[in-house]
Amino acid sequence: MFLLWPIVSGLWMSLTNQSLTGSGAGFTGLSNYAEALADPAVWQSLWNTAVFTIATAAPLVVLSFVMAYLVYVGLPGQWLWRMSFFTPYLLPVSVVTALWQWMFQPGFGLINSILTQLGFAEIGFLDQQGVAMFSIVLVTIWWTVGFNFLLYLSALQNIPDHVFEAAQLDGAGPWRRLVSIIVPMVNKTTIMIVMLQILASLKVFEQIYLLTAGGPRGSTRSVLEYIYDVGFSGYRLGYASAISYLFFALIVVVAVVQLRIMNRKEH
Template sequence: MTTTAMAPVPAGERTGGGRPPAARTVRRAWTEHGLVFVAPFLLVYALFLVWPLISGVGMSLTSENITGAGGEFIGLDNYAEAIRDPEVWSSLWNTVWFTVLSTVPLVVAGLGLALLAHHLRAVQWLWRLSWFAPYLLPSGVVCLLFLYMIYPSDFGLADQLLASVGLEPGIGWLGDERYAMLSVVATTVWWTVGFNFLLYLAALQAIPAHLYEAAELDGAGAWHRLRHITLPLLRRTTGLVLVLQVLASLKIFDQVYLMTGGGPDDSTRPILQYVYQQGFTGYRMGYASAVSYIFFALILTVSLVQPLLSRRRAEEAAK
């Protein structure tokens, strides 16, 4: 019986060409796991989001103005002032009120348009394009279009319609507190309903057709199929649409700034416009940062609703 002696493995081969194991692990992570491809995004993300977020927190703790002067550390004084500021609460109320007025019609209209586009067989592409196309328009174009429509004169389409049915024209759509917010809501609904429409349409197309066929064989009418099949299967999509819509409505700025400027008497001014005024008109960047982070905490709280609701539904379904 003979024993074959094995030659010793060189140290360079045992360690992968002289590289230590840690270096080989890092290299494998960059090449095999795709980190080299996401590195540019991570760099831009850290530079334009993470760093401004951190620096904004530091700025909110100082008395810094727009010129960079006066950056003394004052602790939580800006936050205490913001909580006592009635303008903050009135602007926040306008933002919440706009969210309430716009969310319901945007969700209902999005679902209704999706149902129509899903069941209309003739020129489906035309309906889908028509209902989604306004969402692609810039905010300036949309606001200018609606300003021409509701302009209080013979030129405005709204006043012409009122005069055609025998009503008194000349309503101050943007100059009257009773109609200014409703005008902004109507503009927003027409402009952004296409996004919700697209989400609902995709969810409708994912519902198996055999469910409707079986229900129709059992004698279920259109209303019963909608109530007992369509709406329950769209529950998760509706939750997603609600959260996304509330978050989008809370961040209202463009429409109000371009159409009313926050008026009349600040009745339509949202919280983001108040932050803009404090930072770039009042030159109080530290105070504006504090108000914006209070609003950020509100948005963060709302954004956590969807995961909590989904988890609760999953737990109830498991039981």
């Protein structure tokens, strides 16, 4: 009821000119798909989504591993670091965006106030093309890195102690233990985090919509936000459904390719 019917219903809707007002619903075949493939706004939103995914995936993997490793090796005040690293992930997106909107505000915002005090010009973090996407990436990394940190910390704590004891007896230093033992033994966790991170980044919507609502000239509008705009602001549910299924097919392709690459690396 809650999985198969929405899939079938949405697929049928993508073949019609269904409107949010309830009018229309006439069968149009593949015309919505043809229009979507020729729509420059669709390609721009895909490009924005790809830029966001590339800009967030690598830092969220590397930073979370570094944070987990620092806690794992006995960073002083571990309870404080664990709480600081993970707490932002527990915040709802509305709280996160409200906090960072205040910090990014020109004039009285925290970051711009510091910049002006240091003699620098103010920056339009959320309304300046080329900067808005960087600001959203920064917010996303701060907000979500705690989840990956927790996964890495759990993986590190599951490494048997006798492996390190044997390496120490063989004269392996901290760097050699990190490169030859720790990194390979958390490889499965890394594969899982990379997969989850790429798929989550491809489906970004909330923080972009709440922070910039598409940004200047649509420079931050993701695919899901464009689908929302078309379906609920433009009332074209049929066309929005067609874009959704094209994007779904793209995500499936990315997931399959990623699985094959990761499986080869693991072997």
